[in-house]
Each structure stands twice: as C-alpha cells, then as structure tokens.
Amino acid sequence: MTDTPFVTPAWLAAHLDxxxxxxxxGSYYLSTMGRDAEAEFREGHIPGAIRFDIDAVRDEGSDLPHMLPTPEVFAARVGEMGIGDGMQIVVYDGAGLFSAPRVWWTFETFGASDVSILEGGFPAxxxxxxxxxxxxxxxxxxRSFTPRVDHSAVADLADVRRALETGSAQVVDARPADRFAGRAPEPRPGVRSGHMPGAYNVPFAEIVQDGRLADADTIRAALDRAGVDPSRPVITSCGSGVSAAILSLAFxxxxRPARSxxxxxxxxWGTRDDCPVETDDR
Known part of the structure; x- marks a missing residue:
C-alpha cells in the first residue's frame, strides 16, 4: 500500500461544482511565519471554499493551542459551515502542505468518510x-454532521509517557532539528527547549518538497536516518499537533499508518515540570 488521500488541482477544478x-x-501559520490566514483567504481562495480555522474549532476549555473540541462542538461547528454526513471534503492550505494534514486528520478522527488533500495546495x-x-x-x-470518533487516533500525555517508558510505540517528533535538540527556542513563550527522552526526530521539512509530500523512498530514507522502524507502532508529535499530521500522512x-x-x-510536554526534557549540547 502506497496510497494517500490526494487530489490534483485539475481533478478538483473538474469537480468543483x-x-x-x-x-x-485549512490554512494556519505559526507566528514566526508572519502570515495571516484569514486575510489571505479574503484576498483570494478557491471558488466556493470555506474557512476552517483550527484556532476557532477547538477545545475552548484547554489552555493548549487548537486541541480537538468535543464531538458535539465539532459537529455543531462544521454543520454550521455546511459540512454534513456523506459529503466529499477536499482540504488545502496556503503553504502547499503544512496545516491541511491536521484538518484532514481532524475530520477523519471525527468520522468523516471521504476526506482528501489538494496536492500542492493553493500555490499549485x-x-x-x-x-x-x-x-x-x-x-x-x-447540514447535519454525525460524529463517530476514532479515539485510538488521538494520544494523550499518559499514552505518550507509557510509550516512552515501555517502548510500546515510537514517539516521532516533526519539529525542526534545532528545536528538537534544544539549540533553538520554541516559538511559544514559556515552553522549554529540547525533546522527550527516547523520542525520534523526523523534521517535517525533510518529507515536504515544493509544497508536496515527498515520494515513498524519500520518506523511508528520512525515517531510516532518524532510526525509526516503520514496522513498529508510532505516535506522531510536533510543537502543537499540526506538523505531526504531516508525519501521519507520510506513514x-x-x-504503515501511525497508531495515533x-x-x-x-x-x-514542554510546559510541564513533571515531564522530563533532554537537549543535545553537541
């Protein structure tokens, strides 16, 4: 199996109506990127597209960024957007391939049955x-959206701790190498630099080429360099759960679909005193 849920711009143009x-x-940007997703949407988007803001459709009871909302909240919000049961959903972002996989993963986690990503995104x-x-x-x-949550797709802190302590799954971090090593600061204030002891690092930039997911051989090579065994269970991670979905897409x-x-x-993890952090001082 080497399949991923992509559609081409030509296909989407032919099926737009x-x-x-x-x-x-589903565009979203880190503050360090200096881009405004909402403003860019108003300046230009695919005809008929709607905006899905991961910072708006989130768990408002959490102080963590864009955590998944409850099934009831998700269903209500997407229903108000005009997304309902049985619809074919095509997600894109303005970077080519950055936040669209997070939105793809979100819809799939809540039970949407037909979700695709536009290959190359809005630039393409x-x-x-x-x-x-x-x-x-x-x-x-x-529309009416019926959530059917795949709880196994979502790992929480306890799941990650268990995986690191027992080796039941490999935790693979998509952050840039300098942030993983602790040589570069985190973009969010109050978050420590470094990584989870025992985690692996596959920077998402190594598997994204010109706004598209790299080919299977390139993905396998990146995993091999990092020491990741794709035949074993994997939990993907990153800074806030966005680029981790690029890794999930790559698996x-x-x-070799990631476990969660x-x-x-x-x-x-980086804000909790009870979570150990390692750095690479080389």
Whole structure:
C-alpha cells in the first residue's frame, strides 16, 4: 500500500461544482511565519471554499493551542459551515502542505468518510492558472454532521509517557532539528527547549518538497536516518499537533499508518515540570 488521500488541482477544478463536494481552506501559520490566514483567504481562495480555522474549532476549555473540541462542538461547528454526513471534503492550505494534514486528520478522527488533500495546495492551484475568488466565504446551507470518533487516533500525555517508558510505540517528533535538540527556542513563550527522552526526530521539512509530500523512498530514507522502524507502532508529535499530521500522512503513504497523534504535543510536554526534557549540547 502506497496510497494517500490526494487530489490534483485539475481533478478538483473538474469537480468543483459537484453536488456533495465541499472545499475547505485549512490554512494556519505559526507566528514566526508572519502570515495571516484569514486575510489571505479574503484576498483570494478557491471558488466556493470555506474557512476552517483550527484556532476557532477547538477545545475552548484547554489552555493548549487548537486541541480537538468535543464531538458535539465539532459537529455543531462544521454543520454550521455546511459540512454534513456523506459529503466529499477536499482540504488545502496556503503553504502547499503544512496545516491541511491536521484538518484532514481532524475530520477523519471525527468520522468523516471521504476526506482528501489538494496536492500542492493553493500555490499549485494558482500556478495552474485556475480561478480564484475574493472576499469572505459564501454562506452555505446548514447540514447535519454525525460524529463517530476514532479515539485510538488521538494520544494523550499518559499514552505518550507509557510509550516512552515501555517502548510500546515510537514517539516521532516533526519539529525542526534545532528545536528538537534544544539549540533553538520554541516559538511559544514559556515552553522549554529540547525533546522527550527516547523520542525520534523526523523534521517535517525533510518529507515536504515544493509544497508536496515527498515520494515513498524519500520518506523511508528520512525515517531510516532518524532510526525509526516503520514496522513498529508510532505516535506522531510536533510543537502543537499540526506538523505531526504531516508525519501521519507520510506513514500512510508508505503503508504503515501511525497508531495515533499526540494532540498536546510539545506545547503540553514542554510546559510541564513533571515531564522530563533532554537537549543535545553537541
């Protein structure tokens, strides 16, 4: 198996008006990127697309960034967006491939049955000379979304601790190497630098090329360099659960789906005094 849920810009352009299809702009950027996802959407988006903001559709009772909301909240919010049962969902982002996998993973975790990612994202759409729409999203009729949560797809702090202590799963961190090693500061204030003892590092930039997921051989090579055995269970992690989904997508591509994604990721682990942190001083 080497399959991933991508559709090409040409395919999407040909099916843009198909009944039951909804295009979702899932753009999100770190503060260090200096980009405004909402402003960029208003300046130009795929015609008919809606905005899915992971900082808005989240667990508002948590002080961690964009944690998954409850099933009831998720169902209500996406239903208001016009996304309902049985619809075909195509997600993209403005970076090419950064936050769209997080939105893909979110919909799949809540039980959506047909979720795809636009290959190359909005940059590829524009490069193909396809139409762009300005302004806010068009209102869509409210739909009913029935959440069917795959709890096994989400790892919490206890799951990660258990995996690290027992070796029951490999924790693979998608953050850049300097942040993983503790040589570069975290972008969020109050978060320690370094990594979980026993975690592996596969920076997401090593498996994303020109806004697209790298081929299977490149992914396998990156895992091999990091010492990750794709035949063993994996929990993906990162700074706040966004680029971890790129790793999850990569494991799907090589036919070795990750066991789960650590939703709290380093934003949780790196702020807790009871969670050990290692750094690489070399």
């Amino acid at each position: 198909a009944p039951g299809l909804v295009v979702v702009d 759409w524009k490069a193909a000379g396809l139409p762009v729409e300005e302004g806010p999203a068009r209102p869509r009729a409210k 799907e591509k090589i036919g 994604l650590y939703d709290g990721s380093w934003a949780e």
